[in-house]
Every structure is written in C-alpha cells, then in structure tokens.
Amino acid sequence: MRVLVICFDNVGDVVFSSLVPMSIKSNFPNSKVDYLCKPYGEVVANLIPSVDNVLSIKPYWAKNKSDKGKFIDFLKLFLNLNKNNYDIVINVSKSWRPSLFSRLIRVKEVIGFKSKKNNLFLTKSVTGYSKNIPVMDSISSLLTLIDIEVIEPKYSLDIDFSRKLPEKYIVLHPFAGDISRCAPLKLWLKLAQSLKDKLKIVWFGTPKELQLLKDRLGKSVSDHYFSDTLSDNNFLDAIALLPNAELFIGHDSGPLHIAASCKVPVLGLFLPGEPNRTFPQGGGISDIIYKEEPSLLVYQEFQDKVFELLEVTGSK
CATH class of the missing domain: 3.40.50.2000 (Glycogen Phosphorylase B;)
Structure with missing residues (x-):
C-alpha cells in the first residue's frame, strides 16, 4: 500500500499528524508512506517515525507572502506525483485544495475532514476539527476509514537525545x-x-x-x-x-x-x-x-x- 499524507498547516499541525504514518506502518509494515508539507514544516516532518520520503512546496493559496507559492509549480508537483501510484491520500490539512489535486491525478481513495468544498473531492470523510475535541482524537477518526483503530492517540517525533548542556x-x-x-x-x-x-x-x-x-x-x-x-x-x-x-x-x-x-x-x-x-x-x-x-x-x-x-x- 502506497500512502501520501498531506499537511499544509503549521509546525504544530505537522507534529499532531505524526500519528498517521506511525499507525499505518504499525498496521501495514510493508506500506510506503510519503509526506507532503510546506518547506517551513519540512524539518519536523523528517522527524516523524515511519515516513519514507518528505516532499515540500509552498501552497499557492497561502496568505503570507513568504509562504505563498505558484499555482503552476503546485500543479507540476502533483503531476509528477502521479507516477508514484498512491493507493490512498490522507489530507489532514484544513484546505480542500490538496484533495482536489489528488483526485486530478486519479488517486482512488482520498480521505480527509468534512467541509463544504472538501466533500466534493473526498471519497471518505469524517467530521472536521472541533474546538472541544482533542486533535489526536480527530486524526484517529481519519484512520478508522482505513480500518486502523488507535488505542492510545498521541504524537511522537524521533529527536536526537544526545545533545545536552553541562548544567541542568x-x-x-x-x-x-x-x-x-x-x-x-x-x-x-x-x-x-x-x-x-x-x-x-x-x-x-x-x-x-x-x-x-x-x-x-x-x-x-x-x-x-x-x-x-x-x-x-x-x-x-x-x-x-x-x-x-x-x-x-x-x-x-x-x-x-x-x-x-x-x-x-x-x-x-x-x-x-x-x-x-x-x-x-x-x-x-x-x-x-x-x-x-x-x-x-x-x-x-x-x-x-x-x-x-x-x-x-x-x-x-
């Protein structure tokens, strides 16, 4: 199984999404999991256990000028991703655009959170983020769509523990x-x-x-x-x-x-x-x-x- 996880939100959101690749590899050890994010989040995405390959690009819809990319570059990236033949795309982003582009390259299963626009492109969906529901519970609900039940929803990164200062x-x-x-x-x-x-x-x-x-x-x-x-x-x-x-x-x-x-x-x-x-x-x-x-x-x-x-x- 080849899976692409997409998160075009902030660094904290990248940390929260770490549950997805870890859970997929735990349940499907032979799967391949790639991760797509903003360049800003690439360092953290590379610390997520079980990710095989990290890709990054600036989203063309970003409001901040320094984060904003070009539509044509985004389109080219997805056309290039088409050769990877992903079985599933899991879009944990708040934006519907990654779901649209995933369908354009004919990914059969595109999973994400329900919203008026996102629903047009998702093949399976769950209720979106809520201010009263822990993020990890929301992300866990996405995983149920591919028959993964998360017992202990928590995030984790593979960070080097060897660096320390002489003093506490x-x-x-x-x-x-x-x-x-x-x-x-x-x-x-x-x-x-x-x-x-x-x-x-x-x-x-x-x-x-x-x-x-x-x-x-x-x-x-x-x-x-x-x-x-x-x-x-x-x-x-x-x-x-x-x-x-x-x-x-x-x-x-x-x-x-x-x-x-x-x-x-x-x-x-x-x-x-x-x-x-x-x-x-x-x-x-x-x-x-x-x-x-x-x-x-x-x-x-x-x-x-x-x-x-x-x-x-x-x-x-």
Missing part, C-alpha cells in the same frame, strides 16, 4: 505566530530571574525573535543561553536541545508540541487558544494555563505552576 536547564519560548496571544516579556523575565539560581535559562525561538528579546531585555539576559547561538541558527540542532530540558514553557505553538513529543515536561500558555483541542498530547507530564487574553495572566499563578511541575519532575 529550562527552556522558555515566549513567542507565537500571533503576538497578540503572547504574555508580556517582562513576565517571562521575572520568571527567568526566579529560576536562574536553580537552572540555566535557554530562550528558544527564531533568530529574529531572539534578537527582539535581547533588544528589549538587554543586560538582564546577558548570561542566559539562546537556541539560535547554541545551534548556529540550525533549527534541527535547536530542536535537539529540547529532550534533555528539565521543563519547557511556551505558548500554544509548534515548539510546545515538539517538546511534548519527546515527553519533556511542558507548561503551555493558552492566551487564549483552544486548550480542549490543542493541549499537549505527547503522553508526558504537562499542564496548561488558559486565559481569555494575555493581560489576564497573573505572575504568581504562572510561577506557581512552573514550580509545581519542577517539583513533580524532581528538579525544584
């Missing part, structure tokens, strides 16, 4: 795709100062995000570590810092789920977000804080949650 450390990720969902940096700094005598602080983010943090917080973070410098701006090497952290703290975004995928204890900030749907689902120790907006996050509650998790993990 905690990873802080104060960023998200939407800055309006982020807790103020002064709150993060206060937390870091309360922890620095116990653990080394590692700030996690893109070079641009971390430069902004350094500019705003100045000398107060001069003796802290930063994932971009520790990894020489290599995202894969930065990810390798996560498995040996004592705790990861971050907003509801891709890095939170990458950390949770390797069972690092995590604290997720949902300010607001959809905690019933996208809470950490890697099977390890986790907790969340939910507020309707960042201004409602109280520092003492934030600190208390962190210290509770550190006590549970024996790192306090």
